[in-house]
Amino acid sequence: MTLRLYDTRSRAKRKFRTLVEGEVGIYVCGITPYSPSHIGHARQAIAFDIIVRWLRNSGYKVNYITNFTDIDDKIISIANDEKVHFLEVANRNIDDYFEVMDLLNVLPADAYPRVTETIPEIISMISRLIVSENAYASSDGVYFEINSAPEKYGQLTGQTLEMVQEGAGGRVTETGSGKKNHRDFALWKFAKEGEPYWDSPWGKGRPGWHIECSAMSLEYLGEKFDIHGGGSDLIFPHHEAEIFQSECCLNHEPVVQYWIHNGMINVDGEKMSKSLGNFWTIRDAISKVHPLELRYCLINAPYRQPVEFNDVMLEDSSSHYRRLISAYGEGLSLCEKKPWENSEFLKSTSTNFSNGMNDDFNTRVAIVEVQSVVKYLKEKIDENNSEEISASVSWLSYHAGSILGLLPNDESIIDEINQKNAAKSAISDIVNDLLKQRTIARDNKNWQRADEIRSELNEMGVIVEDSPDGPIWRIK
RNA sequence: GCAUGGGUGGCAGAGUAGCUAUGCAGCGGACUGCAAAUCCGCGGACCUGGGUGCAAAUCCCGGCCUGUGCUCCA
Structure with a gap:
């Protein structure tokens, strides 16, 4: 096309x-x-x-x-x-x-x-x-x-x-x-x-x-x-x-x-302007969300359409962005990037992406494809399919990264993951100890104590999720 | 008033004639002590009145509503 x-x-x-x-x-x-x-x-x-x-x-x-x-x-x-x-x-x-x-x-x-x-x-x-x-x-x-x-x-x-x-x-x-x-x-x-x-x-x-x-x-x-x-x-x-x-x-x-x-930015259905007092500077917005979350928000509508801008839209974009970045980062830390052209699924999403972009730079269509590859990547991570993980990561690197500009560079993503891991290992002893206590409490059906420990951990910035294989924890 | 866009499900927003858009939210289910996460499933839309077509959200005509421009503005 x-x-x-x-x-x-x-x-x-x-x-x-x-x-x-x-x-x-x-x-x-x-x-x-x-x-x-x-x-x-x-x-x-x-x-x-x-x-x-x-x-x-x-x-x-x-x-x-x-x-x-x-x-x-x-x-x-x-x-x-x-x-x-x-x-x-x-x-x-x-x-x-x-x-x-x-x-x-x-x-x-x-x-x-x-x-x-x-x-x-x-x-x-x-x-x-x-x-x-x-x-x-x-x-x-x-x-x-x-x-x-x-x-x-x-x-x-x-x-x-x-x-x-x-x-x-x-x-x-x-x-x-x-x-x-x-x-x-x-x-x-x-x-x-x-x-x-x-x-x-x-x-x-x-x-x-x-x-x-x-x-x-x-x-x-x-x-x-x-x-x-x-x-x-x-x-x-x-x-x-x-x-x-x-x-x-x-x-x-x-x-x-x-x-x-x-197109212009609209706030409450009207063009943003100083006289209406519905005015956001870029610094206003990025004091609330990551700059790339703002970027995500601003390309959510095709460039000619007005963009409806408010806190809800911004939060929406934030969660989309975090979904993208966490899947990408996880994939990145698991394997090397490899060409994606061998994957039928990724090939077809790429075609859709290109068709969208070639149709008057329709970023909305492009984002839909990104979302579907994010979903695909998460599936492949669960399945431990390293071939498809590698391919999906490099697909995202090109489409979401090089074209849409939604990804920070790989080094900073890895850095952030490493920092989180470091923070994690620094407190892992104490967390594991608490979790052990919690597991005992749960085995005794002492739900009150178990929930106490969970909220205690939550205050430390630790999120606990109970999986069939025991508790999993991560840093907020 | 003139010009120029647009009116699609709770929200955002694709789709220019026939096939599930998609995401978020919602609902139901699996799993759960609860929660979270994840997975599966479901519902729900095409402003309105005509017209053309076997078939229209999609094309044509009218109406209504609405954004923008006509003044500095990205």
Whole structure:
């Protein structure tokens, strides 16, 4: 089955064909680092991380670019409040971003361009748009003129210029002071008193929001590239603006072959947002659960669907994750990994997994297959079938680990097992002694005493389970 | 209002025409002094009204509900 992906512009799943055989250029709009990253950022980063992992494992050479908008009104305002340089605010949040992404097992992109390091390219692009008469300078900045290319309007949203002219329920009527038309958007904003600025042919100022992505994608991926991604809330106006800028500047279309957009995070059925107060930072979430449990939660729905996020979902994912990791760890400690292609069962689950991923990166289908292999592995562990244990472990290592990124590296899993074993042996004498007492109590049908000992052990962090062959214990 | 998605069992969430999705939860059973774990089994769904088909959750038309966008936003 060949890869098909949903293209926002065509509003349909399309067969994936790259501009250059075997190579993929992908640009994803990144964050504006004015505050610590939230789980929406995590959702997006993980979604595209998995997309890139899948493309690479499908044999493509991928060039994955995602940017930082390290100058904007909010950053400036926070910097002013704190009386620090605006880059201090941006850098501290970018550091936070990299730290949490690493915890979430998000592999680094190939480049992280920043607006403040792309100013010459942005200026050059604006100049070209002025020359081609798609843009004009005015009293407070340089604007893109929508009426210079009206046919490009609504390529992603399906709205026509006429429709929007009706007015968005009367709300979008305000025309920026220097704009000819209220739908024109800023390419360059002149600096007001006390704002950071760069020199330009039109005056001191800074780039508008949209032009950076056109400039950076051009710089890193060229005049045409395969995939442009971002959150679905960027479709309008940001990505439509990019289409105007890039296509008018480069004078060809389409610049982007496939537009893909991830869905938002919902809390109580509504989009997570600061104004609603239903806001989770990544650090909030990983203070409650392991980062990979959060990752599991965020790929439980296919990337285009909204993810319903709350404590229940999070706990649900935690238990799924623990099931996965404990079976995998146990298998890993029992045998070496061996190829799984000889197992009929694993071969067919692998096919299902691939079909799911090839169908617009359906991680939900992929997870179902992972769950079924976890179940299979547990069975094989019970049966002591080392061939199938080895094969299942390596199946999981590839599918759940390399592709979905849900497994820590093997060393740390083994480490953790060893630590637990060490902790276990440190207290085994005392535990065994107590268990012996408990067994005597049970033989005498002294249930009260037996339960006392069990809860005593429980307080020590030891879980006792009575099996037909006598009591089994483990550390919580 | 306009645009664009979606409405599947208690929850999450696959499935675009015919065959058990799956997981969690629930129920019943095995095993248990009890509990836990494990195993076996079970039930339960396709918003609504029409239409096309031998056959529709799946295609077509209408209605209702709902998310998102139209303003900074991943």
